[in-house]
Amino acid sequence: MIPRDTASDRQVTEPDPPISIPQTRIINEERERPQQRGHGVSVKALNAYYGDNRTIKNISIEFPASEVTAIIGPSGSGKSTVIRCINRMHEEIPRARADGRVELDGTDVYDSRVDVTHVRRLIGMVFQKPNPFPTMSIFDNVASGLKLTGMRKRGLRDRVNQALRSVGLWDEVHDRLGTPGVALSGGQQQRLCIARTIAVEPEVILMDEPCSALDPVATLRIEELIGELKERYTIVIVTHNMQQAARVADTTAFMLDGELIEHGPTAQIFTKPRDERTERYVTGKFG
């Protein structure tokens, strides 16, 4: 249950907060933090709705650059909805909408002048079930996002190969790039999807329970990959697996019924949570 990286930059610069104040309050106060590599995401007063049903209730949270943030919580607590609001995938669902601010490098992605396709190129997403495009080869799957940016030929090949190397697939598939992506194993498919996401060089990668359809070995492989990727990307991972959160995340946020209950260093969330509900959840008393 001890995360690999407990001492992030953030914790060094931050004085110990008074015990009585929940971490979420502090984050609401928009403190100054030294700029890190890449871009963090800051969510401010986010509400999300399905029709008239408000499922995300006034959430504010910071996802620091080049860190892994895990969002945990019981089913239906709104974990996935929150990250789908970050890259504006939430609005693809009929009658779904969101309000509030989601800032990437200081720009609100919901600003009317912002192009939604641009948002999604900068904020990539990996889904619960591996979803390589069924009619495309391994190569074309990784190239698909790049082709949308107009990239062709030589540059394309280099970027695809590089993305496959980054996810550790190159050695496994370099001699059969023309075969269908769906012919790979589940874990390979998910790494293919991660390669597809990082090929377009986003700033942020959102992962929606990326290992829930995978076996333990494939899961471990993805978790190792997450550790490597955080050097270059800001990662937000939704997981129902608390051990996974403990293994990969620098900070962990706990959600319940559409509200953010607590967000803090992963070790603290799992060992000394401030909120009683968090404690009950992480100790397995409900959820």
Added chain:
Amino acid sequence: MSVTAQPASRGPLFAGHSKLSDRIGEPLLRVLTGLAALAGVGVLVWIAYTVFNQASPAISRFGFGFLGTSAWDPVHLRFGAVDFIFGTLESSVLALLISAPMSVAIAVFLTELAPRVARRPTQILVELLAAIPSVILGLWGIIVLGPFLNNTLEPALNGAFGWIPLFSGSASPYGMLSAAIILTIMTVPIVSSITREIFDTTPSEFKEGAYALGATRWEMVRMVVIPYAGPGIVGAVILGLGRALGEAIAVTQVIGNTAGIHASLFPPSGTLAAQIASEYQGATSNLQVASLVYLAAILLVITVIANAAARLIVSRVTAGREQWAP
């Protein structure tokens, strides 16, 4: 399975089987349903037999040479099918060349682009086109389409593309182009509704995958929806082709019903189905009747081949899809 084969021990487990209604009902059901199925198959075989049997005078007289002979002369009893085979294939293929892209466009609009409230009504209206009796469509072809082609569209096509043989020659209210347009109208509802249904089955995880990469709506359709549906669209088009190949009444009304193969789309022509429909009642000799039935036999073979091709493609698609199924 059989109710008569009762085991020797009659414990409470077997009590239900001895009911009189079950002992009569189940065999009766089997007989009735079997007869119904047999009737369907029987009629099919009977029709095929009749067609080939009635055509036998012409088959023995002309042999397979009939298929390659260009002639239709009831006075001198010289008959051949090639003009009508060509006319059937040309009008149908032309119709599908127009209706396939149109149907895909309609399906994309209805599944991805139209406002949600407009989808269902538009879909119903498009499919209602299929409910128009073909004779009424043919009347519309005579009254509206024919004069429009003769006075406006064909002169315009001739003026702009007259150097292409397809658009050469003088305009005519009855002809291949008119038939092809009528057949387009008849096949669009079929092809578009099947295509729409296939589009609707595209798993949302693939669509989301495309959107998450920054695809626009059209890019998503091009990356995911159309490739996924591709083989199914081919199947839909071939089903539409089957409809177009066999259409008699509406084509008879607008095509002009003459033998002859023309490079141009404008002059009157004929198809297998239209020729049968227009001449059978007025046939003056047994050989002419037999030749018309011979045309019917050819049409039957062509439509069976088209149908089998559609089935083959659809089954290949479903077999290929299993590995992607969630």
